Amino acid sequence: MNELLVLRPDLIEFCVLREGCDTARLPGEKTVVLDGRNFESLASTVHSQGILAVARQPEYEKLDLPRKDPFALVLDRIADPGNFGTILRTARAVGLREVWAVKGGVDPFGDKTIRSASSAQFALSIRLAESLEEMTAALGKLGVIRFFRTEPAEGHSVFREPDLFRDSAIVLGNEANGAGPVPGALPLNIPMPGSAESLNVAQAATVILFESVRRMEKSI
Amino acid sequence: MNELLVLRPDLIEFCVLREGCDTARLPGEKTVVLDGRNFESLASTVHSQGILAVARQPEYEKLDLPRKDPFALVLDRIADPGNFGTILRTARAVGLREVWAVKGGVDPFGDKTIRSASSAQFALSIRLAESLEEMTAALGKLGVIRFFRTEPAEGHSVFREPDLFRDSAIVLGNEANGAGPVPGALPLNIPMPGSAESLNVAQAATVILFESVRRMEKSI
Numbered sequence: 253m254n255e256l257l258v259l260r261p262d263l264i265e266f267c268v269l270r271e272g273c274d275t276a277r278l279p280g281e282k283t284v285v286l287d288g289r290n291f292e293s294l295a296s297t298v299h300s301q302g303i304l305a306v307a308r309q310p311e312y313e314k315l316d317l318p319r320k321d322p323f324a325l326v327l328d329r330i331a332d333p334g335n336f337g338t339i340l341r342t343a344r345a346v347g348l349r350e351v352w353a354v355k356g357g358v359d360p361f362g363d364k365t366i367r368s369a370s371s372a373q374f375a376l377s378i379r380l381a382e383s384l385e386e387m388t389a390a391l392g393k394l395g396v397i398r399f400f401r402t403e404p405a406e407g408h409s410v411f412r413e414p415d416l417f418r419d420s421a422i423v424l425g426n427e428a429n430g431a432g433p434v435p436g437a438l439p440l441n442i443p444m445p446g447s448a449e450s451l452n453v454a455q456a457a458t459v460i461l462f463e464s465v466r467r468m469e470k471s472i
Numbered sequence: 473m474n475e476l477l478v479l480r481p482d483l484i485e486f487c488v489l490r491e492g493c494d495t496a497r498l499p500g501e502k503t504v505v506l507d508g509r510n511f512e513s514l515a516s517t518v519h520s521q522g523i524l525a526v527a528r529q530p531e532y533e534k535l536d537l538p539r540k541d542p543f544a545l546v547l548d549r550i551a552d553p554g555n556f557g558t559i560l561r562t563a564r565a566v567g568l569r570e571v572w573a574v575k576g577g578v579d580p581f582g583d584k585t586i587r588s589a590s591s592a593q594f595a596l597s598i599r600l601a602e603s604l605e606e607m608t609a610a611l612g613k614l615g616v617i618r619f620f621r622t623e624p625a626e627g628h629s630v631f632r633e634p635d636l637f638r639d640s641a642i643v644l645g646n647e648a649n650g651a652g653p654v655p656g657a658l659p660l661n662i663p664m665p666g667s668a669e670s671l672n673v674a675q676a677a678t679v680i681l682f683e684s685v686r687r688m689e690k691s692i
Contacts, residue, residue, distance in 0.1 A: 334554060338672055338674075338675060341668060341671070341672060341675075342671065342672075342675050343666075344666045344667065344668045345664040345666045345668035345670075345671055345675075346664065346665060346666055347664075347665035347666035347667075348666070368672075370668070370669075372668065375667060375668075409689065409691075411685075411686045411689050411691035411692070412689070412691055412692050413692075414692055442682070443685055443689055444565045444566065444567075444685070445566060445567035445685060445688070446563075446564045446565045446566055446567035446568070447564065447567075447595060448561060448564045448565035448590070448592065448595075449590075450565075451561070451562065451565055452558055452561060452562075452588075454558075454674075454675070455558060455561075455562050455565075455674070455675075455678045458675045458678045458679060459678060459679070459682045462662070462679045462682075463686075465631075465663055465664070465665060466631045466683075466686075467692075468665070469629065469631050469632070469663055471629075471631035471632055472631070472632050472633075472634055472687075
């Protein structure tokens, strides 16, 4: 909520405030104050912060505008709002400026997704494609020359592939079915010495995204 | 469920199977078959796999037994079952054999926790302490010589601290309040070039745990 007020106040249509809550950042002319009981009848969570806002959804970024990051993170129909949101939050933490999503998964602006993302939706651009084919074609036109697709047990190690973050796109797939086919994509592997079969997709994204940070950091 | 059958069949008291589902691995003498309607009335998820089991909870590992891993991952009152479970799943994926938890957070064997963990509970030992003080005292007796505690904006970088995984304990804290105080603990920082204030605790755990894998892998 704070993120919305700080990053995108232009989107706010009006706010509802619980009596007694802090009003410092709220657009006064657009704010209604309600007593506790009336406020709670509107809130969708039990422990609300005491502020609600009705805001317009930001526009999706057009697919043919120049890329803003050295590599593109592509989410192919992620189905769980918690996973999608967590990936956005992590993408923001590592300094990505945009995330590329294929339709058919969760609503990037659903309330659960916004909550898991700590409102990173308002700090990032989101590009939306009808299909993975449309997405990869668009990325190709924008100068992406390598596609990586996570594979469970084989492929280029995320810790050793030198070109992982150079004019590349990294495709992460749906929790149950994985990512769709990408002709010519290189298999990308996250080494797992343990006995687990796979990682949660948000954890896979986190390993990949922070590997990009590590390479900038000159690690040991 | 599969994990329980493969890893800890000794814990199973009895199974309930939906008519028509696969029975290959089930202990026949302990299995009851129900028709669809009766089965669904027992299942707690909408899309059940068609198998239910009543199983005993594994014993917690005693706090004074020798450590099994080069470093200890300590979870101080993690409150969200999804986070706790995801951390267990990730710990298993990187090859840890045990996780150390402080009471006051989620039930490690709650149904949501087991689901998020993909049943990693049955592959890992879990050690449980009454308090963070009891935990650090026990770890000290077992030869842990360094404690790390994640801090948002300062401290030893997870990518550069040479002794991060050597006879150390890494303490991750509650989502709202962070980890409790650990006298003498070194601050551990996950570099975040972006504008986010913090990471989800499960993402922080993932970055740390996979850094231990990377160091074994001789990365670029």
